[in-house]
Amino acid sequence: MAMKKAAIFGAQTLFGSPVSSPFARHLHASSGSKKIVGVFYKANEYAAMNPNFVGCAENALGIRDWLESKGHEYIVTDDKEGPNCELEKHIPDLHVLISTPFHPAYVTAERIKKAKNLQLLLTAGIGSDHIDLKAAAAAGLTVAEITGSNTVSVAEDELMRVLILVRNFLPGHHQVINGEWNVAAICHRAYDLEGKTVGTVGAGRIGKLLLQRLKPFNCNLLYHDRLKMDPDTESQIGAKFEEDLDAMLPKCDIIVMNMPLTEKTKGMFNKERIAKCKKGVLIVNNARGALMDTQAIADACTSGHIAGYSGDVWYPQPAPKDHPWRYMPNQAMTPHTSGTTIDGQLRYAAGTKDMLDRYFKGEDFPAQNYIVKEGQLASQYR
Numbered sequence: 001m002a003m004k005k006a007a008i009f010g011a012q013t014l015f016g017s018p019v020s021s022p023f024a025r026h027l028h029a030s031s032g033s034k035k036i037v038g039v040f041y042k043a044n045e046y047a048a049m050n051p052n053f054v055g056c057a058e059n060a061l062g063i064r065d066w067l068e069s070k071g072h073e074y075i076v077t078d079d080k081e082g083p084n085c086e087l088e089k090h091i092p093d094l095h096v097l098i099s100t101p102f103h104p105a106y107v108t109a110e111r112i113k114k115a116k117n118l119q120l121l122l123t124a125g126i127g128s129d130h131i132d133l134k135a136a137a138a139a140g141l142t143v144a145e146i147t148g149s150n151t152v153s154v155a156e157d158e159l160m161r162v163l164i165l166v167r168n169f170l171p172g173h174h175q176v177i178n179g180e181w182n183v184a185a186i187c188h189r190a191y192d193l194e195g196k197t198v199g200t201v202g203a204g205r206i207g208k209l210l211l212q213r214l215k216p217f218n219c220n221l222l223y224h225d226r227l228k229m230d231p232d233t234e235s236q237i238g239a240k241f242e243e244d245l246d247a248m249l250p251k252c253d254i255i256v257m258n259m260p261l262t263e264k265t266k267g268m269f270n271k272e273r274i275a276k277c278k279k280g281v282l283i284v285n286n287a288r289g290a291l292m293d294t295q296a297i298a299d300a301c302t303s304g305h306i307a308g309y310s311g312d313v314w315y316p317q318p319a320p321k322d323h324p325w326r327y328m329p330n331q332a333m334t335p336h337t338s339g340t341t342i343d344g345q346l347r348y349a350a351g352t353k354d355m356l357d358r359y360f361k362g363e364d365f366p367a368q369n370y371i372v373k374e375g376q377l378a379s380q381y382r
Contacts, residue, residue: 034095035073035117036356039087040124041103042078055100055345061124063353070360080105096120096359098352102336104130104317112139120359121372124348125150125339128371129261129288133381136372143372144365146351148205150344154286155209157312157338158256162214164332165282165308166193166254189307194218199248202258202287203229203239204380210256211237224248226380246276254282257311260380261288271296274305285311286338289319298324301331312336 043056054062060076067074075094079086080103087105091114099105100123107121109132121131123145136143164170168190175182198214199222200207208229211221221239228234228241242248249255255277259265269283270293277283283306285292294315300306310332314323317336325333351369358365371378 033071033073034360035075035090035093036067036096036098037087037090037094038074038076038098038124039080039103039105040076040078040100050342052342052346054349055102055124055340061098061349061352063349063356066353067356078103091115091118093117096122096356098122098124099130100124100340100348101127101130102317102340106316107131107136109135112136112141120144122352122355123371124352125344126154127260127288128381129290131371133372133377137375137377140375141372142370144355144369145371146348146355147366147368149348149351150339150341151205151209153341153344154206154338155213158206158210158258158284158286159213161284161286161310161332162198162254162256162282163193165284165310166191166196168308170332196220196253197222197251198254198256199223199242199252200256200258201245202260204258204260206286207256207258208233208237210258211239222248222251246273249273249276249281250278252278252281254284257283257285257287257291259287259291261290262381266290267293269293269297271299274300277305279305280307281305282308283310285309286313289313289315289317294324298328301328304330306330308332312338 038057038060040055040057040060043053043058047053047056047058053059057076057078060074064074064076075090077086082088091111094115095117096119097105097107099107099121102125107130112118112132112135118141121128121136121141121143126145126147126149128143128145131143133143168186172186175186194217197220200210201224203211203223203225207223207225211223214221215238221237222242223239224242224245229237229239234241259268268291274296289311297306297309301309308330309325309328312334313336314325319326325331355365355369371381
C-alpha cells in the first residue's frame with residue numbers, strides 16, 4: 001500500500017514541502033512478511049528480575065509474540081560493531097531496524113547502501129543521531145522515533161544530577177563505603193541550589209520539564225534555544241530567554257545540556273567555549289556525549305575550571321575502558337540509563353508497537369515522530 005500523501009500542518013512545519021526522492025524506498029510499498037531486526041543491550045541475569053524490563057535484548061520490547069503471530073521475522077541482538085557482527089549479517093535483507101540510544105546501532109552510509117530492502121529506521125526512545133540522516137534521506141528511507149516517551153525520565157535524572165553536583169554528594173557516599181568520616185572534605189564545596197543561576201542549552205520537551213522542576217528551588221533560570229517560548233509558557237516557568245549562548249554561559253553556576261546532536265552542534269563545547277564559562281561551573285549532560293570535546297572536558301575538570309561534570313551520555317557508546325571521562329576528577333558519570341527506566345521502557349515499547357502497526361497498515365506516523373520523511377530532515381537536525 002502506498003504511503004498516504006495527505007500532509008498535515010504539523011508535518012509541513014517540521015519538514016517543509018514534501019520532496020519526492022528519485023531513490024525513495026516507499027515505506028509501505030509491499031505487503032507480506034517483513035524482516036525486523038532489533039538491537040538492544042543484553043541484560044543477562046537481570047532480564048528475568050522484572051517482568052516489565054522490556055528494553056533489553058532478552059525481552060525485546062515485549063513484541064516478539066505479536067510480530068511472529070503476524071508472520072514477520074524478528075531478529076534481536078546486542079552484537080552491533082565490526083564487519084563480522086551479528087547485525088552486519090542481517091543488513092542486506094532486513095526491512096526494519098529498531099535501535100535505542102542506550103545501545104545504539106550506528107547506521108552509516110555504507111550500511112544504508114548495503115541494506116537494499118531497508119524501509120524504516122526506528123528509534124525506541126528519543127534521539128536518532130546514531131543514524132547518518134543525510135544518507136537515509138538521500139536513500140528515501142523513513143527515520144522515526146518515539147517522541148516524548150522518556151522525556152520525564154531524562155528530566156528527573158537531570159534534576160538529580162544537578163543536586164548531586166551542587167551538594168557534593170558522591171565524595172560523602174564514597175566515604176561511607178570506605179569506612180571514613182570527614183565532614184570537611186565534603187562540605188568545603190557543598191552549596192544550596194536556591195539562588196543559583198541554572199541555564200539549559202536547549203529548551204525542547206526535556207529542557208522545559210527540567211525548568212519546571214527547578215522552579216520550586218527558587219533558582220534563576222535561563223535558557224538558550226533556536227526558538228523562544230511563547231510568553232505564557234515563559235512566564236509560567238519563570239525562565240529568561242538568552243539568544244546568545246556565549247553571553248549566557250558566564251552567567252551560569254550550572255549548565256544543563258538539552259541540545260540535539262547535529263553536524264552543527266557536534267563538539268560545540270570545546271576549549272574556547274568552556275573558557276567562557278564561569279570558573280567552578282557545574283555541567284550536566286544527558287543529551288549526547290559528542291556535543292562535548294572529550295579531552296577539553298577532561299582537562300577543564302582536572303584544572304578545576306569545571307568543578308563538577310555529570311551525565312550518562314558518551315561517545316562512542318558503550319564507552320571504552322580508556323575513555324578519559326571515567327578517570328577525570330569531580331565527575332558523576334554513569335552508563336546511559338536516564339531514559340531507560342522501567343517506566344520509560346514501557347512507554348517506548350508501546351510506542352514502537354504502535355508505529356510498527358501503523359507501518360504494516362500503511363498509515364502515517366504521528367507527525368512529531370518523524371525524523372526523516374520523504375527525503376526531508378526534521379528541522380532540529382538541519
